[in-house]
Amino acid sequence: MLWLPIDRALNIPLNRQVYQQIRKKILQGQLQAGEKLASTRELSDELKVSRNVILEAYDQLLAEGFLIARRGSGTFVADGAFLAQPAKPFIFDNIDRQMAEENIINFRSGIPALHLFPRKTWVRIAQQLWHDSESTILGYGAPEGRIELRQALAHYLLKTRGVECHPEQIIITSGATQAMTLISRLLLTSDDIAIMEDPITNDIQTIFKASGATIYPIPVDELGIKANLLPDNLCPKFVFLTPSHQFPLGGILPIQRRIQLIQYARRKQCFLLEDDYDSEFRYEGPPVSSLQGLDPELVLYIGSFSKILSPALRIGYIVLPTQLIEKCRQLKWFTDLHTPSLDQLTLARFIQNGYMERHITKMKKFYKSQRNLLMHCLQSTFSHKVKVFGYSTGMHLIAEFEHINFTQELLLKIEQFGVKVYPVEDHTIEKGKYNNRLIIGYGHLKRNEIEQGVTRLFQAINN
Missing domain, CATH: 3.40.640.10 (Type I PLP-dependent aspartate aminotransferase-like (Major domain))
Known part of the structure; x- marks a missing residue:
């Protein structure tokens, strides 16, 4: 006799639960070709459900070719309904990753201040x-x-x-x-x-x-x-x-x-x-x-x-x-x-x-204030060891650091300090010219995040 757990608390009709479980067992080979299924009456008694529930599930499986009915003999698993399952790929835990990144100050460029939409x-x-x-x-x-x-x-x-x-x-x-x-x-x-x-x-x-x-x-x-x-x-x-x-x-x-x-x-x-x-x-x-x-x-x-x-x-x-x-x-x-x-x-x-022009005027004032804060934080924290340029337009600037090579090891260390930064070198076609430069976006960050982010960057570089 089939063992099919029925959960009346689920928001899934009982006939659908029976159908899905039998279908899965056939596809996975737990029910094999030629194997006889219990009669609708026997299965309804076993599962303590209406016989109509089983009839509807069987009818669906018959219509899709999973079962065949033989008059006078019963209902059987059809040939060719087994499907070998591939090995399950490794699945990254995106939820844990997102939760971990919530504590990271991300200086990604090109993200607008979405709270001001x-x-x-x-x-x-x-x-x-x-x-x-x-x-x-x-x-x-x-x-x-x-x-x-x-x-x-x-x-x-x-x-x-x-x-x-x-x-x-x-x-x-x-x-x-x-x-x-x-x-x-x-x-x-x-x-x-x-x-x-x-x-x-x-x-x-x-x-x-x-x-x-x-x-x-x-x-x-x-x-x-x-x-x-x-x-x-x-x-x-x-x-x-x-x-x-x-x-x-x-x-x-x-x-x-x-x-x-x-x-x-x-x-x-x-x-x-x-x-x-x-x-x-x-x-x-x-x-x-x-x-x-x-x-x-x-x-x-x-x-x-x-x-x-x-x-x-x-x-x-x-x-x-x-x-x-x-x-x-x-x-x-x-x-x-x-x-x-x-x-x-x-x-x-x-x-x-006219709303577009008004919105742009408002955002220019906001982004300029953000930019000025970032420039002040960089220059006051790193002093003469940083040069800032490319800041007249947009939502990012370029920071060039004296005697710093932003290798993958250093970038990983910076991220461990709770900051994510983006090297110019990632966007080059011919490599090796901009190893000491970062693209630092500021449009989407809170003011305290800009301040804390620069401090963390300094700590990561100097520890």
Whole structure:
């Protein structure tokens, strides 16, 4: 007789409990092909449940092919229903890991102050949309995104970043990562060459390397990419840049180098990829205009709202030269049909009604205060042994430490002191130039965490 534990306290119907347990025993080989099962009456008596419970479970197993019924003989396990189980992989205890990391002060860059997200305004706009909009907004959307958001973006980008485009040139994406992936599929094959700043964020390197293309690095200095080192003997598909705030070193590319890049792209008949990831938060001097505004038919302009508002929104965009629009739309359709419509419409109204500019103004003041505190803590704690630069824009700065080499052993020791830091070297293509520099993010931290984090960093380095 089968032993099947029945738990009436579970929120699972009894017939489902019987079905699941018999199914599992057959799949695992505990009940073997040809083996006869107890009759429905016998099993219902044994388990003290209604016979209908057993009938329903058997019927389900018969319908799925686990059992066969033979008139006059009974119910038997069918052939071919045993499935050998693979060895269970080692599973990391993510809960314990997360709990351990709760006590770590994490200086990761690029995380906004999420507690200052304008929730009330966002929710109010979303509620208005649900209440006022036609039911058609709940249907499928266009792969390039809602026209309302593309129109709002075209106006906003021209006003704030000097980006010259028509709404038809904008493709809405699920964050900048999808934008990069689409561009990789649009422009690169395994035989191609892509030029990139060095260092540049490792995630972007990974996306473009996945195409099989060759990545050709160009070093940067305190102003950004060294345009005079662009190779004349190569014909790249594009040059990837962060001209308004070089990641991670923080340089702002001057007009002379921008013109050199435009001239190079024209000569080589290639594109320029401009990643404008956080230049809204500029603290020293006026906003820097986009590279795209110098030649809209050569530059693909990439942006997102992950750092301005929240990574959870997953809304980014590409501003395309006209010759690439249709092919990119097709690729976007193949990828995910379209980006969620309601979030796009909420963001469109948020921009149109002036809330975006107000939010950026508020956040600039907050991040500048955070930056000033971090710089003060670093300089007062490490004195002349640290140099700070790349701090005029964004939510991170670069700290260069005298006579310190941030090896894996030292980074592990620092983490044991309750701090997580990120070496510039992790983002380099050619290794060995930035072993004494850290990327220190500050946007998401509390003021006491910044102070304690710098103190712990000092203790780890000097113990």
